[in-house]
Amino acid sequence: MNCKTLSGSVKVEGIGLHTGEKSVVWLHPADAGTGILFRVSNAQGRAEIPALVPFVAETRRRVVLRKGGIAVQTVEHLLATCFGMGVTDLIVEVQGIEIPIGDGSAQIWIDAFRDAGINDLEKLAPNFALQKITIEHSKVTLNVEPYDAFCAQYVFVSEHPLVGVQEANFDLKTDDFASEIAPARTFGFWEEVQLLWEQGLAKGGSLESAIVIFPDRYSVPLRFPNELARHKLLDLMGDLMLLGFKLQAKVYARSSGHTHHFQLCQILWQRVEQEARA
Ligand SMILES: [Zn+2]
Structure with missing residues (x-):
C-alpha cells in the first residue's frame, strides 16, 4: 500500500480533555517519508516533534510527546485516525499544549480528513514483518502475531454491573474505521473522574x-452497545501509530491501556532497530 497524506490544509480548534486549554491545530499535507510530525508552538517555545516511540514522554491516561522542554498532550485520537485512514505523512501544526478532544471520539479528525481529502503518494508505505509477542501483567494480556494486514480484538473487562465485559473487533481489510471505530467516545468511571480532577487531570x-x-447509569446514551x-480499540490503533510504520499484525488485547500498548511499541521499535543494524 502507498503512503498517503491530506490533499489540502484544514483547521481544527477546541479544548483539551486534560488541561482544559484551548488549542488551534492545522493539518497540512506532507511529503512521503515525513511521517506524522507535530510542529508545536506554545508558551514553552517551539519544536518539531515526530510522533515516534523515542519522543513519548508519558502514557498515563493519554499520550504525551516531548522534545526538549516542549510537549504536546493527548495525540492518540488523531494518530488513530491516521492509522485507520491509512495516512502515513502529515504535518500537525499545534498552537497550544494539548490536542482538542472534540466529543471524546475521533470524529473531529474524520471530519477534518474528509474536508481536506486524502491523497496517495508515490511511495510504498513502510511495513515490518514481526514475530509473535505476548505481554502479560496480572489481568492484562496483549498479544500480536503476524498477519497480512491489520486486525484487532479488544476485550474490556469491568466489575461495574452496567458495563460487564465488552468486546470489539476490527479488521482493516473489511471494516470501516470511520463509521465503526472513530465515533466511539472516551469514558471514565465517576469515582475515577473525581480522582483525576483532584490530580489536576x-x-x-x-x-x-x-x-x-x-x-447506575451512563451520562449519555451509548452510540454502540460496546x-x-x-x-479502547481506537486508543490501541493510535498507540501503534507511534511505530512509524504500518503494523501488519493480528492483535489481541484484554484490559490493556496506553502504557501496555507503548511497552509493545518499545519492543517492536528495538527489533526494527536491531534489524536495521544487522
Ligand atoms: Zn482515548
Whole structure:
C-alpha cells in the first residue's frame, strides 16, 4: 500500500480533555517519508516533534510527546485516525499544549480528513514483518502475531454491573474505521473522574467530551452497545501509530491501556532497530 497524506490544509480548534486549554491545530499535507510530525508552538517555545516511540514522554491516561522542554498532550485520537485512514505523512501544526478532544471520539479528525481529502503518494508505505509477542501483567494480556494486514480484538473487562465485559473487533481489510471505530467516545468511571480532577487531570472533561459511567447509569446514551471496547480499540490503533510504520499484525488485547500498548511499541521499535543494524 502507498503512503498517503491530506490533499489540502484544514483547521481544527477546541479544548483539551486534560488541561482544559484551548488549542488551534492545522493539518497540512506532507511529503512521503515525513511521517506524522507535530510542529508545536506554545508558551514553552517551539519544536518539531515526530510522533515516534523515542519522543513519548508519558502514557498515563493519554499520550504525551516531548522534545526538549516542549510537549504536546493527548495525540492518540488523531494518530488513530491516521492509522485507520491509512495516512502515513502529515504535518500537525499545534498552537497550544494539548490536542482538542472534540466529543471524546475521533470524529473531529474524520471530519477534518474528509474536508481536506486524502491523497496517495508515490511511495510504498513502510511495513515490518514481526514475530509473535505476548505481554502479560496480572489481568492484562496483549498479544500480536503476524498477519497480512491489520486486525484487532479488544476485550474490556469491568466489575461495574452496567458495563460487564465488552468486546470489539476490527479488521482493516473489511471494516470501516470511520463509521465503526472513530465515533466511539472516551469514558471514565465517576469515582475515577473525581480522582483525576483532584490530580489536576481531565480539567476539560465535561459531559460533552466523554462518557461518564455513574453507579447506575451512563451520562449519555451509548452510540454502540460496546462503545467502551471500541474506544479502547481506537486508543490501541493510535498507540501503534507511534511505530512509524504500518503494523501488519493480528492483535489481541484484554484490559490493556496506553502504557501496555507503548511497552509493545518499545519492543517492536528495538527489533526494527536491531534489524536495521544487522
Ligand atoms: Zn482515548
